[in-house]
Every structure is written in C-alpha cells, then in structure tokens.
Amino acid sequence: MNSQVAEREMTSMTSQRTGQPVTRNEQVGHDLSVRVRDLSLWYGEHQALHNVNIDIYQKNVTALIGPSGCGKSTFLRCLNRMNDLIRNVRIQGRVEMDGRDVNEPKMDEVALRRRVGMVFQKPNPFPKSIFENVAYAPRMHDLVSRKADQDELVERSLRDAGLWEEVKDKLHQPGTSLSGGQQQRLCIARAIAVQPDVILMDEPTSALDPISTATIEDLMDKLKKQFTIVTVTHNMQQAARVADYTAFFHLGEIIEYNDTKTMFSNPHTKKAEDYITGRFG
Template sequence: MNIHVAERSTAPMSPHQSSRPEAGQPVTRNADAHHELSIRVRDLNLWYGQSQALKNINIDVYQKNITALIGPSGCGKSTFLRCLNRMNDLIPNVRLEGLVEMDGLDVNAAKMDEVALRRRVGMVFQKPNPFPKSIYDNVVYAPRMHDLVSRKADQDELVEKALRDAGLWEEVKDKLQQPGTSLSGGQQQRLCIARAIAVQPDVILMDEPTSALDPISTATIEDLMDKLKQQFTIITVTHNMQQAARVADYTAFFHLGEIIEYNDTRTMFANPATKKAEDYITGRYG
C-alpha cells in the first residue's frame, strides 16, 4: 500500500530524535522546544481485571496539533484515549498506574473534578450520537449545564458560533428546532463536534470519527479537523493510514498495548524507525 503524505506544514524534528532503535525499544519524541505541551504521559499502565491493556506509555502531546493514534484493533488506542478524560473510570475492575498531566495538572488526582475535566477534554465517538433533542439544544445543553451562558441572546450567539466552527451552520440555520437525529450521518457527526466545542475545551478526542461515514462526509470532517486545530489540540484514533497521513501532525503507533513509535507524521510515514511500524503502515499486517 502506497501512502501519500499531503503537502502541509509539519512540526520540526526533535533534536533528540533517534534513528533505528534496539530491538523491542520504543521510539518516542522528547519535548519539542518549538511547541508547547498540552498533555504529558509518563509510565502509564492500565489493567482490565488481570489483563494489562496499556504498558509503560510515555508520550508528549503538543498544543494545537493533530496527533493520530494508529495500530491494529485491540492494541490499546481507544483505551489510551479514554485515560485522558477518565472515561475508563466508568468501567468496572479497571486499575491504572502512572502519570497523565494536562497543563501541569494531574488528571488522576483524587481532587480532580471529573465533570470539569470532561469540559476541558471533549470527545467525539465513532458513531454519531446526538442527544434526542433539537439541533439547538444539542449544542447549548453542555454550556447551560456548566453555567457558561444564561441569557437567550448569548445562547443564540454560542450556538451559531459552534455550528459555524463545525461547518454546519449554513445547512441547519433554518431548522434549529428540528431533532438532531433528523440530520444525515455526516451532519450528525458535525453536530457532535459542535456540541463538543461549544464549551471551548482545550483538547478534543476523536475515536475513529469518520469510520461510519461515506467518503464525501469523511473529507468534510478531515477538512474541519484541519481548521479546528487552530483552536484546539486534537487526538484522533484511526485505522485509515491515508487519513493519518493527510490530517495528522504527529502519529503514534500502538502495538499490543505499547507505543512502538511516535514521531512527526511525515517522518514516520516516509522513514519509519521500527520494522513493526513500517510493516503496519505499508499494509504487511494489521
């Protein structure tokens, strides 16, 4: 499989980047002096009961960039994503060790307000899941819950801005009171993105956001992601290698619960440092 990396600006290489590692040693980036850190993860391990799903995860995620998580099904990508907003807390018998920091704050600290955390870390799921409410109420629901807006004029302004930022306003501005579920699949996913950004999070997590969409809707979401990274840090899970090459500034390759390689996307796809990453990217397995 030939992977084409679209012409786009990419972050400079870290001065600490290694070439071919020793066998079994993951390749990761150190903090890049040209980009500010958004999320810092150190020695992260997670178990579902007795089964270990994440093993010694170390990664720095940079502000206002798109980071793609790639790897075979069941390798820990979505589990890692849920560590960033503590959604794994909702799963019985989960045990976690290690550090997840966001802007210097320990995400897993006992004093961390989980509701406030999930305001800062929005999430868009694989299958569009609008609330059983109007388009308008889908967008304004969370800002109301967090007491971000109260006056009707402010709510109207917020809804329009979020829908514009999600590239949906022109398509729905005359039917805001219709159910969100009445929209097409691609429109529903953009509504979910509008809902996520309405509370102005710092980070947006996307778990295979286009896997259930047609190619045209997929292209629309990808273009939208490229615009949204001007405002937000985006971390996305994808099984589509061409998509990772098109949209991501950085890419992390997961395998059996470990990060095998993490680099700027152009370098990883053009010259992967590990044989496992090369085999996966080129379609030899996965």
Template sequence: MNSQVPEMSKQQASAVGQPFTRNDDACHDLSIRVRDLNLWYGKAQALNGLNIDLYQKNVTALIGPSGCGKSTFLRCLNRMNDLIPSVRIEGLVEMDGRDVNAAKMDEVALRRRVGMVFQKPNPFPKSIFENVAYAPRMHDIVSRKGEQEELVEKALRDAGLWNEVKDKLHEPGTSLSGGQQQRLCIARAIAVQPDVILMDEPTSALDPISTATIEDLMDKLKKQFTIITVTHNMQQAARVADYTAFFHLGEIIEYNDTKTLFSNPATKKAEDYITGRYG
C-alpha cells in the same frame, strides 16, 4: 532539531515520550504529559508502560491494529475508563501540572476541558439548537437567550454546519445525515470551550464525502484546539496528523512527526504495519 529537544539518541527520546524529530511548523507547547501509564481490565493488562507528550494545537493520530490499546488510551485522557468497574490504572496523566487521576480532580470539569467525539454519531434526542446549547448552559458558560444563540451559531460555524442547519435549528438532531450528525457532535464538543478534543475513529461510519469534510474540519479546528484521534486509516493519518503514535499490544512502539514516521519508520514493527504487512 528543535531547541526544545536536547541532543539525544532516538532511543532516549522515545523513552521520555518525545518524538525525536519535530514538525517545525507545529506548536511544541505541551498539552498532556503521560508517564509509565499502565491499565488493566481485571487481570488482563491492556496498556503497558506508556510514555508520551502530546502537544497543543496539533492533530495527533493514534494508529495500530485492532485491540492494541488506542481507544483505551484515549479514554484515559478524560477518565472515561472510570465508568468501567474492572479497570485499574497506574501511572501519570498530567495536564497543567495536575494529575488527572488524582482524587481531588473534578471529573466533570476535566471532561469539559477534554471533550470526546465517538465513532458513531450520538446526538442527544433534542433539537439541533439544544444539542449545542445544553452543556454550556449546564456549565454556566451562557445563561441569557441571546448568549445561547450567539454561542450556538459560533459552534455550528466552527463545525462547518451552520449554513446547512440555520433554518431548522429546532428540528431534531437525529434528523440530520450521518456526516451532519457527526459535525453536530463536534459542535457540541467545542461549545463548552475545551482545550482538547478526543476523536475515536470519527469518520469510520461515514461516506467518503463526509469523511473529507471532517478531515478538513480537523485541520481548521487545530488552530484552536489540541486534537487526538484514533484511526485505522493510514491515508487519513498521513493527511491530517502532525504527529503519529504507533500502538502494538498495549505499547507505544514509535512516536514521531507524521512525515518521518510514514517515510522513515525507526522500527520494523511500524514499517510492517504502515506498509500493510499486517493489521
């Protein structure tokens, strides 16, 4: 067992948001710490006492049946639930020792550090170039035209899209195929140099070839970024994730390194879901 996790039972480890076994090849530096997180939509509680530690430069997959709280939890990490008037949140979501829900937290700065890629590609109604350059320019990351061009090329290269679009940068982003649009959205997210990228079922609307391209991209991007992704695809989670958290009815039932969770789940609920007995 890794030295960062003291001797503890599986039950104790789960209670403090730690996987009770570790992927020795993965980074174990903490990115986001969540403790006793509860969320309500009006009077209906959607998240119930969540505890989890999310690690830097890994892919963490959130799995579980529809409506179990995965996407709601994801949106807690960059305060996108603040945009829903009926939402009430209690508990701690912490980055770098700071509670992201604190009144003094700059939400714009937070969302720069914790980017989001949605289920359906949503490029801006602008050129491919402007889709990538706009936010860095607004955040004063770049100003001069040469800096913008350099940043756009790097982001598009990192997103695996440069060679496909380098000769049509001033065409609309919406002119690209669905898979290309999603990679453009990833380029847009990484252009502002975030620490974390949230992905909410990023391949569910894509064909198998585009899905494989995005999965390969996730594997490359985790060398630079922490990636947290929601997926309903068990095979995808097994392929891309270093860690996997199984959600059910607003709770985290089990959290472990992916290989262990899929090969030897500790709970009957997780085993039943992974083996397809419900979902």
C-alpha cells in the same frame, strides 16, 4: 540551561528510555498540552496498556494508529477518565495537564471532561433539537445564561463545525433528523461549545461515506488552529492527511511516535514500517 533546552533534553531522554525515537519536531516548537508518563492500565487481570510515554502538543492533530485491540481507544479514554465508567479498571502512571495528574483524587471529573471533549465513532446526538444539542452543556456549565448569549454560542459553534449554513433554518428540529455526516459535525459542535482545550476523536469517520469523511477531515484541519486534537484511526491515508504527529500502538505499547511525515516516509522501527506498508494488521 534555559527551559527550551531542558525540554529538548528531557524529551530525548524519555524517548531513549522508552525505545522510541525523539518525538518532537524541533523546527516547529509546539507547546505541551498533555504529558503521559509510565501509564499502565488493567481490565481486571488483563493488562491493556504497558508503560505508555507520550507528549501531546498544543494545536496539532495527533493520530493513534495500530491493529484492532492494541490499546488506542483505551489510551484515548485515559485522557478524560472515561475508563472510570468501566468496572474493574486499574491505572498506574501519570496523565498530566497543566502539571496536574488527571487521576488525582481531588480532580473534578466533570470539569476535566469539559476541558477534554469526546467525539465517538458513531454519531450520538442527544434526543433534543439541534439548538439544544449545542446549547445544553454550556448552559449546565454556566458558560451562558441569557438567550442572546446562547444564540450567539450556538451559531458560532455550528459555524466552526461547518454546519451552520445547512441547519440555520431548522434549529428546532431533532438532531437525529440529520444525515450521518451532519450528525457527526453536530457532535463536534457540541464538543467545542464548552470551550475545551483538547478534543478526542475515536474513529470519527469510520461510519461515514467518503464525502462526509472528507468534510470531517477538512474540519479537523481548521479546528486545530483552536484546539488540540487526538484521533484514533485505522485509515493510514487519513492519518497521513490530517495528523501532525502519529503514534503507532501494538499490544498496548507505543512502538513509535514521531511527526507524521517522518513516520510515514522513514519509520524508525520494523514493526511500524510493516504496519504502515500493510504487511500486518
């Protein structure tokens, strides 16, 4: 049995075991980026995630949808161990990158968070210049040292974030002086400057106006050529526009996970159909 057939059968078996439809679009053949198996999480006595199983594929946008409080952001934070910063959190199960569980004791959390960047709901630029917002982390990770290399990296990151033309003449002004949409793109530039494999976005456009939202959505479509993107959104139209795959969360479980076209045109579960069509949530 070759590896592709084995992967298809494993995906099918996992999907059947968890009650989800087969999650991979076989015509596309994407490589695996993150594999999550039997992931559960508790905040103290409250269980927020229940046996989550999902495969996230490289250089795609995966959207996480579902009602408020259903575990989407909690799950997102599991991918780069940001839940470690919260007291009384307990985790079971595996979150694998390159076959290694990110929760294993020997995992370097700083190195993990360089590989798995984060863009938050509210733009949070550092209280530094636009230039330093982008250059600071790569310098701390020893990715660049010479001034010329820093200049090149800052320009490339700002270009990739669609911000260079707007800020190239004011790189030494505070990042906080930018508009909300520009600040969010600066945060994206900051995330991609350290050359991550995965970018996590927790409702990145919910605080933005429609024009800035459209700009970020266009940017996500361009960035997925280089990075794997996992985004939380409450906007069904946005998920349909930007995502290649969509996972529907409800009460800490993944009820359905499929390629987005199938999810929105022919959902396999009544709960997913009711949520997508606005009957609840």
